[in-house]
Amino acid sequence: MADLTMFWSRDSSITKRLTRMNMLVSGAALLISCAAFVTYDLVSFREAMVHNLSIQAQIAGSNSVSALLFDDPQTAVSTLSALKAAPNIVSAGIYTPESRPFAMYWRDGAGQSLALPPIPSGQMEAHWFKEDQLVLVRKIVFQGKPSGSVFIRSDLQEMSHRLKRYAGIAAMVLFASLIAALLVASVFQRAVAEPIVHLAELAGIVSRDKDYSVRATSTGNRDEPDILIHAFNEMLGQIQEREGALQQVHRELEQRVEARTAQLAAANKELELRNREVEHATKLKSKFLASMSHELRTPLNAIVGFSDLLAEGVPGELNPKQKRFVNHIKQGSAHLLQLINDILDLSKIEAGQLELHCEHFHMKDALPEVLSTIRPLAMAKNIQVEHMLEIDRPAYADRVRFKQILYNLLSNAVKFTPQDGRISIACAEDEDFVSISVTDTGIGIRAEDQTVVFEEFRQVEGGKDSTHEGTGLGLAITKRLVEQQGGKLSLVSELGKGSRFSFTLPAGAKTTTKTSATDAVSATAPHRAAAAEGRKPLVLIVDDEAPARELLASYLDPEYRTAMAESGAEAVRRAQQLQPDAITLDVLMPGSSGFETLAALRKNPETANIPIIVVSIVDQKQVGFALGAADYLIKPIRKSVLLETIRKHVPYQYDDDAAILLVDDDPKTLELLEETLRSAGYETQSVQSGKRALEVLSSKLVSAVLLDLLMPGMDGFEVIRHVRQDAALKQLPIFVMTGKSLTPEESDLLARETQALLLKNGSWQQQLVAEVERVIRGRKLARSAGQS
Amino acid sequence: MTRKHILAPGFFHGTLGRVITWTVITWTVIAAPLLHGQQSSPTESEVKSAYLYNFGKFVEWPAKATSAGEFFPICALGDDSFGSTLETIIAGESINGKKVLVKRVARPQDAVSCRILFISSSEQNQLKEILAALDNTSVLTVSDMPQFTRRGGMIQFVVEANKVRFEVNLTSAERAGLTLSSQLLKVAINVKRSAQSGG
Numbered sequence: 001m002a003d004l005t006m007f008w009s010r011d012s013s014i015t016k017r018l019t020r021m022n023m024l025v026s027g028a029a030l031l032i033s034c035a036a037f038v039t040y041d042l043v044s045f046r047e048a049m050v051h052n053l054s055i056q057a058q059i060a061g062s063n064s065v066s067a068l069l070f071d072d073p074q075t076a077v078s079t080l081s082a083l084k085a086a087p088n089i090v091s092a093g094i095y096t097p098e099s100r101p102f103a104m105y106w107r108d109g110a111g112q113s114l115a116l117p118p119i120p121s122g123q124m125e126a127h128w129f130k131e132d133q134l135v136l137v138r139k140i141v142f143q144g145k146p147s148g149s150v151f152i153r154s155d156l157q158e159m160s161h162r163l164k165r166y167a168g169i170a171a172m173v174l175f176a177s178l179i180a181a182l183l184v185a186s187v188f189q190r191a192v193a194e195p196i197v198h199l200a201e202l203a204g205i206v207s208r209d210k211d212y213s214v215r216a217t218s219t220g221n222r223d224e225p226d227i228l229i230h231a232f233n234e235m236l237g238q239i240q241e242r243e244g245a246l247q248q249v250h251r252e253l254e255q256r257v258e259a260r261t262a263q264l265a266a267a268n269k270e271l272e273l274r275n276r277e278v279e280h281a282t283k284l285k286s287k288f289l290a291s292m293s294h295e296l297r298t299p300l301n302a303i304v305g306f307s308d309l310l311a312e313g314v315p316g317e318l319n320p321k322q323k324r325f326v327n328h329i330k331q332g333s334a335h336l337l338q339l340i341n342d343i344l345d346l347s348k349i350e351a352g353q354l355e356l357h358c359e360h361f362h363m364k365d366a367l368p369e370v371l372s373t374i375r376p377l378a379m380a381k382n383i384q385v386e387h388m389l390e391i392d393r394p395a396y397a398d399r400v401r402f403k404q405i406l407y408n409l410l411s412n413a414v415k416f417t418p419q420d421g422r423i424s425i426a427c428a429e430d431e432d433f434v435s436i437s438v439t440d441t442g443i444g445i446r447a448e449d450q451t452v453v454f455e456e457f458r459q460v461e462g463g464k465d466s467t468h469e470g471t472g473l474g475l476a477i478t479k480r481l482v483e484q485q486g487g488k489l490s491l492v493s494e495l496g497k498g499s500r501f502s503f504t505l506p507a508g509a510k511t512t513t514k515t516s517a518t519d520a521v522s523a524t525a526p527h528r529a530a531a532a533e534g535r536k537p538l539v540l541i542v543d544d545e546a547p548a549r550e551l552l553a554s555y556l557d558p559e560y561r562t563a564m565a566e567s568g569a570e571a572v573r574r575a576q577q578l579q580p581d582a583i584t585l586d587v588l589m590p591g592s593s594g595f596e597t598l599a600a601l602r603k604n605p606e607t608a609n610i611p612i613i614v615v616s617i618v619d620q621k622q623v624g625f626a627l628g629a630a631d632y633l634i635k636p637i638r639k640s641v642l643l644e645t646i647r648k649h650v651p652y653q654y655d656d657d658a659a660i661l662l663v664d665d666d667p668k669t670l671e672l673l674e675e676t677l678r679s680a681g682y683e684t685q686s687v688q689s690g691k692r693a694l695e696v697l698s699s700k701l702v703s704a705v706l707l708d709l710l711m712p713g714m715d716g717f718e719v720i721r722h723v724r725q726d727a728a729l730k731q732l733p734i735f736v737m738t739g740k741s742l743t744p745e746e747s748d749l750l751a752r753e754t755q756a757l758l759l760k761n762g763s764w765q766q767q768l769v770a771e772v773e774r775v776i777r778g779r780k781l782a783r784s785a786g787q788s
Numbered sequence: 789m790t791r792k793h794i795l796a797p798g799f800f801h802g803t804l805g806r807v808i809t810w811t812v813i814t815w816t817v818i819a820a821p822l823l824h825g826q827q828s829s830p831t832e833s834e835v836k837s838a839y840l841y842n843f844g845k846f847v848e849w850p851a852k853a854t855s856a857g858e859f860f861p862i863c864a865l866g867d868d869s870f871g872s873t874l875e876t877i878i879a880g881e882s883i884n885g886k887k888v889l890v891k892r893v894a895r896p897q898d899a900v901s902c903r904i905l906f907i908s909s910s911e912q913n914q915l916k917e918i919l920a921a922l923d924n925t926s927v928l929t930v931s932d933m934p935q936f937t938r939r940g941g942m943i944q945f946v947v948e949a950n951k952v953r954f955e956v957n958l959t960s961a962e963r964a965g966l967t968l969s970s971q972l973l974k975v976a977i978n979v980k981r982s983a984q985s986g987g
Contacts, residue, residue: 066971069842071835071951075975143845143883 014200015193022185023178030177034170041166045159046134050127053136053154056086057125061140061150064094068102068140068148076103083107088154090133094140095149102148116151132156195225199232212240282351289347294588296340297617298545301636303333305551308639314554337636342473346456348619349480355621356398356485360508363427363436364389370403374410383417385410387425395434396508397485406436408478409501413440416499429507433487437502445493453491454479478503536561537581537650542571542597543615544589548635552584552615555639560646568597575607581650584642585629587616595620595627602628611649615642647728658701659683660772663693663719664708664737673706673768680769690714694722697729703776704755706768709738717746720753733775737764833870835952836945837877840904840930843943844883846972849903850965853926860886861901863893865918866908896921907931907941915939926965930954937980942966946977953977 060080067076076094083089083105091111094103101113117137119126125138133153140148195216202216215236216229307329310318318326348354367389378385395402406425413423421441428435445453456476482489482503493499539556542565543549553562563578565571568591575583583601587594594616601607611630621632630649633641660682662673670686677684685702687693691714693705705723709716716736723729736750737758750757756771758764830838840862860883864870874890881888891902896918899905905927911918912933919940922929929942936944937957942964944955955978961968973979 063971066846066969066975069845070839070954070975072953072975079974 014196015189018189018193019182019185022181022188026181027174027178030174034173038163038166038170042159042163045162046129049134049154049156049159050136053089053127053134053152054125054138056083056089057092057136057138057150057152060092060094060152061138061148062142064103064150065140065142065147068094068096069142073103077105079103080105083152086154088158090153090155092153093151095151097146097148099149114151116149119149129156192225195219195229199225199229202232206236212236212243285347285351286353289344289351289353293340293344294617297337297635298548300333300337300340301617302547302551303329304337304636305554306547307333309551309554339473342477345477346473346480349477349484354481354484355619356401357621358396358398358485360394360396361399361402362394363391363434366399366403367406367425370406370410373407374414377411377414378423381414381417382420383414384422385425386422389425389427389436391427391429391434393429393434394508395505397487397505401481401485402505405478405481405503406438408474409438409503412474412501413438413442413499416440417442430504432507433504434507435502435504437500439498439500441498444495444497444499445491446495450491450493454489538563538578539646539650540565540571540575540578540580540583542566542568542583542589542594543586545586548586552642555642556646559643560650568592568594568600571597572600572604572607575601575610576604579606580610582630582646583610583612584615584646585612587614587618587620587624595623598624598627598629613645613649650728658703659685661693661696661702661705662686663688663690663705663711663716665689665711666708669708676765676768677706677772680772682772690716690719693719697723697726697732702732704733704735704772706735706737706772707754709736709740717749720749724753735768735771735775737768831873832947832952833873834877836932837870837874839945839952839954840874840906841878841881841883841888843928843930843972844888844904846969847928847961848967848969849926853903853965854884857901858886859889860884860903861889861891862904862906863891863899863902864906864908865893865896865899866911868892868906868908870906899927900925902927904928904930907933907936909933915941922964928961928964928966937978943976948977956980 060083063079063082064076067073067079073094080092080094080103083092084107087107089105090107091114092105093101093113093116095116096102099116101116104111104113117126117135119137119139124141125136127134127136129135133155136152136154138150138152139146140150199216202214205211205214215233218229219226307326309315310326311323311330345354367387371385371387375385410423410425417423417440423438423440426437426439428437453475456473479489482505486506487504489501489503491499491501536559538561540563541549541552541556543552544566549564549566553564556562560581563574563580565574567589571583571585574580585594585598589597592600594614598612598614601610601612612628613631613633614624614629615633615635615637617635619634624632631645633645660677662670662677662684664670664673664686665688667688670688674684674686682703685696685700687696690711693707694714696702697705705719707716707719716738720734720736723732723734734754735756735758736754739759742750755775758768758771844860844862862874862878864874868874878888878890891898893899893902893905899922903926905922907915907918907929909932915931915933915936916939919929929936930945931941931943932945933941934944937955937960940957940960942957942961944957946953946955954976956968956973956976957980958968958973959981
């Protein structure tokens with residue numbers, strides 16, 4: 001099988017295949033005919049052999065008749081010995097009619113007399129081939145009477161010789177024929193295979209060299225290979241033609257591509273130029289905006305700040321007329337400030353320079369700050385402001401911008417709501433958004449004007465009696481601020497009945513419950529009670545303009561000590577020298593800029609840990625935070641915001657001589673506690689609810705808190721949580737006193753967050769005094785050791 | 789034994805079965821010794837009787853002899869020792885289509901029509917006359933007397949090593965117009981070419 005597959009292996013060439021086919025066919029034919037011939041010859045030879053042996057048996061038999069009849073075996077033996085002439089006869093025997101051996105003959109000397117094989121009845125003789133021998137038995141009949149039998153055995157050597165001879169002849173014939181076939185095949189190959197081989201070679205050249213100009217030479221006789229050659233040549237011609245055409249097209253295409261590429265390059269160059277111009281223009285615009293805002297805000301800042309101080313009567317009481325004038329200045333400058341702010345915001349939005357600082361926060365925490373500024377306006381017109389903001393979901397947005405949006409909508413509502421109207425703020429949560437709506441009972445907006453109100457510098461003509469002052473930018477900015485944060489602002493209104501503005505902001509994760517205690521209380525935070533002078537925190541105010549420095553100092557005055565620096569260099573020097581508790585830093589200053597100063601302060605290990613609050617007109621919060629600013633406020637700032645921010649970063653200065661705050665809903669317990677602690681020499685202040693406690697803590701310095709856990713409204717745990725979330729109150733000692741049985745979690749929490757746990761079970765008074773003593777005296781000792 | 793196999797077991801209960809069984813047993817008991825006796829070496833007279841008959845097969849008689857009569861007579865002259873053996877051996881045999889017949893003759897003249905004549909040793913003294921009487925006839929003369937061929941007889945039985953052999957006087961036979969087959973001569977122990985005639 002392996003040989004056969006090799007024989008027909010596919011890679012062999014057609015000439016080889018043809019030759020092999022020829023050889024195989026002629027070889028097979030010869031083999032078959034030889035085999036047939038030899039077989040026929042052998043069969044007929046066998047027949048002749050049997051015939052010959054039969055004749056020999058007859059002769060031997062008839063010659064032995066007399067010997068048989070006259071019982072003369074010797075004569076029979078000598079008769080048989082005549083068989084010597086036939087060398088193929090191995091042995092012979094004459095048998096009596098009774099099948100007894102009578103005379104025997106052996107070619108190779110004596111042998112054993114063999115028993116006579118039986119002859120089938122009715123037959124004269126029988127023969128069979130047996131063990132390379134032909135055996136023949138014949139009856140001897142004389143004068144019609146059976147007289148005995150002859151038995152002859154002949155070997156088949158002659159036949160095997162013959163076979164060998166035939167095999168030799170056949171092999172010779174085969175060999176000769178195959179050689180002849182090979183010769184004939186080579187002739188045929190030339191006639192049949194050569195054109196095909198030629199064609200194959202050409203095809204190889206064409207596919208290898210892609211040379212379509214070659215042509216196959218015709219054989220001349222109109223046979224199939226010739227047809228093939230003609231077709232091949234024709235095909236080559238067509239391909240050549242197409243190749244030419246293709247190359248032409250290719251060349252044209254290349255030229256076209258080159259031309260287009262050149263055009264494109266030119267266009268690109270131009271585009272680049274334009275781009276650079278645009279970039280330049282944008283830079284100029286930003287620069288213009290920055291300087292404009294600075295140039296406009298700086299004087300305005302002074303006007304606003306000092307008229308505020310005048311109105312508060314800080315430099316001295318004003319007479320009513322003066323007060324009225326000051327108020328006019330305040331209103332005018334506030335309006336101007338608003339207008340400038342709006343224009344700057346809008347420009348920033350349009351320039352794509354609006355920076356958003358998204359964080360999680362709750363509506364209800366952010367609302368009071370807005371309400372605190374809106375309420376006075378609303379009260380002036382006796383407008384009721386209601387709010388329903390009880391949703392758990394925090395918003396994920398820029399908190400400052402959120403307040404701006406809400407402020408814009410509310411101030412708008414106040415503006416267009418007549419006396420004794422009503423404004424309501426509602427809140428709802430959706431799948432991914434929280435939505436806030438501001439509904440008023442104002443004059444409403446005509447349907448055709450409802451889209452106009454969101455356009456810049458457009459104000460709806462509200463009627464002859466209403467001359468509403470406003471920039472006409474509020475809603476446009478509001479809409480963009482909402483949209484920039486991924487929300488939507490919509491309006492539903494009916495003329496004469498009121499309007500409802502709704503906006504959505506992305507919702508934060510549900511679990512986030514980040515509530516800031518300071519936020520919750522700061523809206524109502526008035527001045528902190530003055531602490532002992534020596535322990536007041538020191539704030540270094542850095543600004544190149546004296547009015548700005550003075551304004552900031554007046555904001556900080558009762559609560560903090562202040563120091564001044566007019567330049568960056570001075571700021572670094574003074575900070576190193578004074579080691580202030582906080583620094584406020586202006587950015588735009590002659591010489592080194594605020595950012596450089598910020599970096600320098602951060603780099604110096606002596607000043608690296610002082611919190612720096614950037615207070616500037618420039619809104620570059622990201623740069624500021626990147627350089628290590630603790631906070632970033634944009635001028636003009638309100639006093640409360642400044643105080644709140646500084647409080648966040650300046651550690652609470654505990655006044656150990658200050659009062660201990662007692663929190664319990666039971667007045668009798670309070671009285672008892674007061675008595676106990678006062679007799680031990682401590683000042684105390686008592687409040688009856690958690691909420692009150694937080695209010696006190698945000699406005700007053702206390703030395704410690706003694707807290708009951710179970711109270712109506714805000715319970716002790718909540719108070720603890722709020723206190724510990726306020727950075728300024730982190731270290732405030734808290735003593736818990738309770739009659740409640742505690743769960744393991746509660747015990748853990750108290751052990752972690754409070755300084756002592758006292759159980760209301762009779763003998764707590766001595767324990768209380770001991771614990772208070774331990775904590776407050778211990779801290780005093782630690783501080784005096786640290787200062788020395 | 790083979791029969792038993794052929795017959796069904798129930799067969800032996802029938803009358804026919806019993807008869808056959810008995811026949812088989814009787815045949816084996818009585819016939820077997822007889823057959824054995826036949827196969828034992830034959831007696832001298834039996835051999836000689838058979839040879840007399842066999843000679844007829846290897847001799848060719850002239851046409852006048854063969855055409856006469858429808859029998860093939862084998863005759864005996866004198867006191868032969870065959871008794872009835874000759875008749876027994878030859879009975880029913882035929883040569884060249886002619887029935888073999890045994891005749892006892894008293895005188896040589898009676899033997900003229902015989903094909904083969906056996907002359908007993910008792911006629912030793914009258915042999916010359918006997919042979920003379922048969923002159924010009926085609927009778928094959930056979931005897932077991934000594935000097936028979938030498939005295940003009942054709943075939944003479946000789947006992948050699950307990951075996952019956954024979955001598956031939958070919959001249960006598962040829963003179964009588966008889967042709968003896970080479971086969972016969974081959975078996976003969978002695979073939980004489982020339983012999984005194986009538987002597």
